[in-house]
Amino acid sequence: MTTEIILAGFGGQGILFAGKILAYCALMDNREISWLPSYGPEMRGGTANCxxxxxxxxxxxxxxxxxDCLIxxxxxxxKKFIQAVKPNGLVLLDNSIVDEVCERKDITEISLxxxxxxxNAGLNGAANMVLLGRMLAETKMFSLETVQKAMEKCIPPKRAHLIAANMKAIELGMAQK
Incomplete structure (x- = not known):
C-alpha cells in the first residue's frame, strides 16, 4: 500500500519539518519513503510544499x-492543491488562516x-504539528511512540528541548475529534 501526502503553506510554517517527521516515521517503521521539498527562493513568507x-x-x-492526503x-x-486530492482522500486545513469553503463532496475535509x-497552549509556531497530529489520529498511520522516535532523530541535540513541545502539539492535534 502506498500513501501520498502533500503538505503546503508559507515558508516558516514548518511545512518541510512536518514532512520530514512523516518520512522519519516511515523510516522507523521500515517502510519505503520519499521526501521531496519544494520552495521558492524567498523561503520564509514565500510558498513551500513537501x-x-x-x-x-x-x-x-x-x-x-x-x-491521498493534503495538509x-x-x-x-x-486553492492550488484541493482539486488534485484523490476521491476519498483526506484534507486537513488550518481554519485560523484558511477561510476557504470546500466544494468537493468526494473527500473528507477536517478543518481545525x-x-x-x-x-493558546503556549506552543507558538507549532500549528504544523497540531495538523500532523490530527492527520495521524485520523489515518492511524504511525504510533505516538514512532513519532517520538522520529522527533528524536530529526531534532538535533542542541535543540532537544523542542522535542517535548512538538510532541505536546502532536498530542493536541490527536485529541481534536
Missing part, C-alpha cells in the same frame, strides 16, 4: 500529483484552528 510518499514497496517517483496551512496552498490551538 511531497511525502510512504509505501510497503519501492517508490517509482517522489513526485506527488494526486495526493494546507494557507489559502494559496489550499491549528494556529489558535497551538498559541
Amino acid at each position: 511531497s511525502v510518499c510512504i509505501s510497503d514497496e519501492p517508490i517509482g517517483s517522489p513526485v506527488v500529483t494526486n495526493p 494546507a496551512m494557507n489559502s494559496p496552498s489550499y 484552528p491549528a494556529t489558535d490551538l497551538a498559541t
Whole structure:
C-alpha cells in the first residue's frame, strides 16, 4: 500500500519539518519513503510544499500529483492543491488562516484552528504539528511512540528541548475529534 501526502503553506510554517517527521516515521517503521521539498527562493513568507510518499514497496517517483492526503496551512496552498486530492482522500486545513469553503463532496475535509490551538497552549509556531497530529489520529498511520522516535532523530541535540513541545502539539492535534 502506498500513501501520498502533500503538505503546503508559507515558508516558516514548518511545512518541510512536518514532512520530514512523516518520512522519519516511515523510516522507523521500515517502510519505503520519499521526501521531496519544494520552495521558492524567498523561503520564509514565500510558498513551500513537501511531497511525502510512504509505501510497503519501492517508490517509482517522489513526485506527488494526486495526493491521498493534503495538509494546507494557507489559502494559496489550499486553492492550488484541493482539486488534485484523490476521491476519498483526506484534507486537513488550518481554519485560523484558511477561510476557504470546500466544494468537493468526494473527500473528507477536517478543518481545525491549528494556529489558535497551538498559541493558546503556549506552543507558538507549532500549528504544523497540531495538523500532523490530527492527520495521524485520523489515518492511524504511525504510533505516538514512532513519532517520538522520529522527533528524536530529526531534532538535533542542541535543540532537544523542542522535542517535548512538538510532541505536546502532536498530542493536541490527536485529541481534536
